[in-house]
Amino acid sequence: MPVYARRRLQAMLNDLAPLLTIEKAADLLARLEHKNARDALAAEVELSLLWSIQQVADLEIDPVLTNSSARPDAFTRTLFPRGPALVEIRAVSDDTFSGKDLMNRAADKIGHFCNRQRKKSGAHLYYRFMEARRREGGQLRRVRRVTKDFELTPALERKLEDWVSAPDWPNPPTLQLTDEQIDVVIEWRKYVHPEGRVFCSMPPVADHIEDNPVYSALRSKERQLSKSEAGVLKCIFLGDAGCYMLRELKPLGGFQVSGEQVIHYFLQRSKVDLVCVFSPYRNWGPFMAAGSNSPKWKVTLFERESSAQRDAEYERLNRIALGLPQPQLEGYQARSWHRQGLFDPQGKGIYLGTTVTTKGGFNMSISISSRMVLELLAGRITQEQFQNYAFRGDNFFEQQLKAGCTIQTARLQKGGLDEDDDQLVFELEPDWGARPLRNPKL
Structure with missing residues (x-):
């Protein structure tokens, strides 16, 4: 598995077994072994945080709420000094926000067409997608030049066929496809790694306070907590499963919206009391001793209203972070490795x-x-x-x-x-x- 070794995952499952229903155990196991990196990483984040909460406080998994069909991930009476708390756990990644899914979808269609013209030609193609600026809702926004429903038109197919079928192919080594659906430069390379075949100069950063994966995750979990009883803290734990906005919470200037800004904006408009961010983070610097830059868990606490018990709450959360097993990889690395099939137990x-x-x-x-x-x-x-x-x-x-x-x-x-x-x-x-x-x- 990406973040943790399989041995560690099984040990955590075994430790939590007394608190898990048969259905919950089966659900966690199915998601841990899922081929989709997003599902597997989300299950690892949920499992590890539940396991770590159990190390420092009482824990009830999937509690039943009065007059509500919602089943939050956890209920604990002793984790926070302020009182009992319902906890929702969510792993956040850049999967949809990075545009990689859309770029890979377009690359698949182009590659399959090229393979029909020249056998195995698609395996040598590298794709550089262009970006553009568009005004939406009075705001100038950067967008990747590929649509979610991209299809090859007859004109694009003719252009590809002429290029790939040429006797001296790949000459020229690049070809640009441009229409209202797409703007991409396709480059022939001797070797292209399947995980690194697409690129866009637009990074997975947010330029809108609500249109981003962090805000979407918070809103979805807020609904699960909306029917909680009075006097119970409503908490959301966000786990970095390959999300730039959680790995780098502070704003970097320009038009970029940071994870910190998004969380503060959400809390100002929400009845959620606490948002805690857990991120596997690697420190880099000159003259570091061997092994000193191994990933470690970083925890950041955000509160809707300032509390006199903030230090005590941070101390408890730090105990959770310190109790978490050391991650093998940072979130974005884990996502890439999982996609390459490196965590198949029989691979x-x-x-x-x-x-x-x-x-x-x-x-x-x-x-x-x-x-x-x-x-x-x-x-x-x-x-x-x-x-x-x-x-x-x-x-x-x-x-x-x-x-x-x-x-x-x-x-x-x-x-x-x-x-x-x-x-x-x-x-x-x-x-x-x-x-x-x-x-x-x-």
Whole structure:
């Protein structure tokens, strides 16, 4: 899984089992294993936050409300000093806001047409979508030049066919398609990664206080809390599942609307009491020690009305964040990795790195991914792939055997709950069984 290792996800499911109904457990499991990155990441965010709340306070999952069919995600009496609280959890991503779905849809249609003209030509196409400025509601807004219902017209098909079918294709290496539906420059490249084949200079940032994924998420969760009883805090927990506005909450100037501004705007017009943002965040800087820039959870609290107990509430929320298992990736990375199928339990594993340690003389220790060794023995990867993954093309075992060393001991070093891999540690030492005999008199 993207944010957490599968071992960790199963451990959290097991810990929450006493609080889950059969239906809720089945729902969480189905979404965790969903092929759609948005559904899987949302389930991970919900599971982990419920699990972490349980570590610091009492918890009721999917509570039944009086005179309402709504089922908020959680109810807790002791999480906040101010009193009992209903909590709605929502993962937010840039999936729809980034325009990537629309761009990929158009790229699929163009690529499939090109493949019919020249076999496998679509696999070499890279798409740069143009942007434009349009006035909407008195506001000048940036838009990507591709419509949600884009279809190839006969004129566009003729242009593509002439380009792809040319005897000297790809010459020229680029082609621009432009009409009222689309404006895109298509470029032939020797290699194009399926996850990185589309680009637009317009980033996934908001220029409207309401037309953005953060505001939409808040409004949808507000409705779930609208029938709560008097005296019960209404809280929304937002999890960053690849959302720029949550990763960078502060405004950056210009026409850009920030996540912080959107949340404040929402709270001013809402009866929701608290909005808490949880984001896996990686600090970057010069001279950082190895491992110090691993992702960590960052929590930010927003209140509709200032409270004298804000510090105590922040302390509780920080305990939740500190109790969350360390994320493997930031949200946008997790979304990309999931789309590439890297978290299929029966796919290629995500291997722990190889470590080679010299212990003086010819003695050497080699730590290598146990999952990688298993896949080699199972015939799922080739010897060449094994050498590339483990030793960047070299073969340290061959080098050691050639030097007259053999494996003296081997052990398994467990990776723990936060890795879906372990390491096999081989200790190699000189062995007369693998080297020429020596004259003891010399």
